[in-house]
Amino acid sequence: MATADPDRPGFVLPLLLLAGFRTLIDDLHRELARQGHPDLRPMHGFVFQAVGVGGTTATDLGQRLGISKQAAGKTVDRLVALGYLERVDDPSDARRKLVRLTPRGHDGLRRSAVVFDQLRAGWAARLGADRVAALEDDLRAVTPADLFRLDVPGWFGG
Amino acid sequence: MATADPDRPGFVLPLLLLAGFRTLIDDLHRELARQGHPDLRPMHGFVFQAVGVGGTTATDLGQRLGISKQAAGKTVDRLVALGYLERVDDPSDARRKLVRLTPRGHDGLRRSAVVFDQLRAGWAARLGADRVAALEDDLRAVTPADLFRLDVPGWFGG
DNA sequence: ACTGTTTCGACAACCACGTTGACGATCGTA
DNA sequence: TACGATCGTCAACGTGGTTGTCGAAACAGT
Numbered sequence: 001m002a003t004a005d006p007d008r009p010g011f012v013l014p015l016l017l018l019a020g021f022r023t024l025i026d027d028l029h030r031e032l033a034r035q036g037h038p039d040l041r042p043m044h045g046f047v048f049q050a051v052g053v054g055g056t057t058a059t060d061l062g063q064r065l066g067i068s069k070q071a072a073g074k075t076v077d078r079l080v081a082l083g084y085l086e087r088v089d090d091p092s093d094a095r096r097k098l099v100r101l102t103p104r105g106h107d108g109l110r111r112s113a114v115v116f117d118q119l120r121a122g123w124a125a126r127l128g129a130d131r132v133a134a135l136e137d138d139l140r141a142v143t144p145a146d147l148f149r150l151d152v153p154g155w156f157g158g
Numbered sequence: 159m160a161t162a163d164p165d166r167p168g169f170v171l172p173l174l175l176l177a178g179f180r181t182l183i184d185d186l187h188r189e190l191a192r193q194g195h196p197d198l199r200p201m202h203g204f205v206f207q208a209v210g211v212g213g214t215t216a217t218d219l220g221q222r223l224g225i226s227k228q229a230a231g232k233t234v235d236r237l238v239a240l241g242y243l244e245r246v247d248d249p250s251d252a253r254r255k256l257v258r259l260t261p262r263g264h265d266g267l268r269r270s271a272v273v274f275d276q277l278r279a280g281w282a283a284r285l286g287a288d289r290v291a292a293l294e295d296d297l298r299a300v301t302p303a304d305l306f307r308l309d310v311p312g313w314f315g316g
Numbered sequence: 317a318c319t320g321t322t323t324c325g326a327c328a329a330c331c332a333c334g335t336t337g338a339c340g341a342t343c344g345t346a
Numbered sequence: 347t348a349c350g351a352t353c354g355t356c357a358a359c360g361t362g363g364t365t366g367t368c369g370a371a372a373c374a375g376t
Contacts, residue, residue, distance in 0.1 A: 010274030011207065013281070013290070014182040016297040021175040023301045028172075041332080049169065059353060071334050073354070078332080095342045095353040116168030123171070127296050132171070138285050138293055139174040143181045199361080217324060229363050231325070236361080253324040253371045 024119055031115045037108050039082055045116075047075055048101065048109040051085065055100035084108055182277055189273045195266050197240055203270040205233055206263060209243065213258035242266055 025042045032040050050056065050064045062072035076099050079085040084105035090096035101109060124132045183200045190198050208214070208222040220230035234257050237243040242263035248254035259267060282290045 009271060010276070010278040011203065011271065013278050013294060014179050014186075014274065015204075016294055016301065017175050017179040017182070019301040020297045021172050021179060024172040024175070043333090045169065046173070057353075058355095067333085068335065069354075070336085070356090074333075093343070093353085097354070113167060113169065116172065118168070120168040120171050123300050126300055131292070131296050134289070135293055135296055136171060136174055138289050139178045142281050142284055143174065143177040201362085215324075216326095225362085226364065227325075228327090228365085233362075251324085251372070255325070 024116070027119055028112065028115050032108070032111060035111055037111065040084075040108055040112075044079065044084070045109070045112040047079065048084070048105060048112065051099055051101055051105075053101065053106075055098045057090075057096050058099060061099060079105070182274070185277055186270065186273050190266070190269060193269055195269065198242075198266055198270075202237065202242070203267070203274075205237065206242070206259065206267040206270065209257055209259055209263075211259065211264075213256045215248075215254050216257060219257060237263070 028045065029040060029042065032038075046065070047061070050061055056064070058073040058076055059069040061076065062069040065072060076085055076087070080087060084102060086100055086102050087097045088100060090098050120132065127135075186203065187198060187200065190196075204223070205219070208219055214222070216231040216234055217227040219234065220227040223230060234243055234245070238245060241260060244258055244260050245255045246258060248256050278290065285293075
């Protein structure tokens with residue numbers, strides 16, 4: 001019941017996970033800023049992924065991201081103001097408004113994917129590809145699969 | 159330069175890191191709420207660690223957490239209002255106000271450490287202790303050591 | 317001893333991101 | 347046609363951050 005190892009108290013694990021996430025996100029946005037997207041913020045990339053090439057609605061976006069439809073709507077507002085998303089009326093349902101990537105949004109999404117791949121490759125170069133894959137497998141094993149609705153069509157451009 | 163493996167695009171790595179972090183934090187606070195601390199929020203545990211048993215000041219707290227002194231001050235305000243921290247005048251410097259854990263704060267800190275250890279033990283039971291240790295080693299290797307000032311005295315009760 | 321610089325905590329204004337609750341408009345159906 | 351569910355939006359609020367300013371206190375140099 002006591003700490004298994006005094007040099008590895010339990011709370012360094014969440015700290016390291018957060019540090020790993022923040023490192024990737026900070027590197028991503030440093031690079032995106034260099035590539036003409038200085039106003040993109042952490043999590044906007046995830047929104048782009050969730051919107052996907054086919055577009056979505058605010059309510060659906062909220063469900064995919066695990067947040068309320070109001071919060072999703074406000075995030076869409078900001079990205080519309082920045083020129084990354086646009087709202088168009090759904091011809092088949094006057095209540096709905098489709099949220100779609102603008103050309104600038106597509107550019108940001110594509111660049112995000114490339115940079116993330118490069119960052120992962122950097123980790124693989126430092127740790128070994130097998131260690132990175134093992135890290136992902138282990139994390140998959142201890143996290144709920146639907147925490148970020150990874151299985152929802154729309155992620156991965158599916 | 160292309161994705162090494164179509165089933166592992168680069169952006170699942172940050173997603174998994176975030177999911178791992180959120181899983182631990184959510185589990186922690188679910189358990190802390192059961193143990194009489196329902197108003198503790200994500201990151202309060204980190205603040206407790208940063209304050210430490212010896213206490214600190216708002217400015218120093220901000221430096222340890224990597225945020226502005228004003229943000230640290232506001233967080234202290236909230237935790238004072240909740241009864242977890244207290245401010246006392248520094249007799250040797252009238253400008254400074256020492257921030258210290260109250261008995262309730264000490265209780266929260268102790269319980270957080272215990273629960274985090276239990277959660278880490280749960281991961282070790284599922285993945286194997288060696289995999290968890292490898293995961294931590296790998297993350298240490300790819301994250302800047304000072305991202306959360308892990309070396310600052312005060313963390314780890316040091 | 318006085319003066320100028322630095323540091324500390326606080327205040328104000330602001331922004332990003334999230335929450336609930338309500339509500340009008342629209343859709344689908346009994 | 348009337349009713350219930352759904353969509354987007356508005357309002358109010360909470361939390362966790364930011365920058366800028368400022369008075370009070372400490373410190374260093376002349």
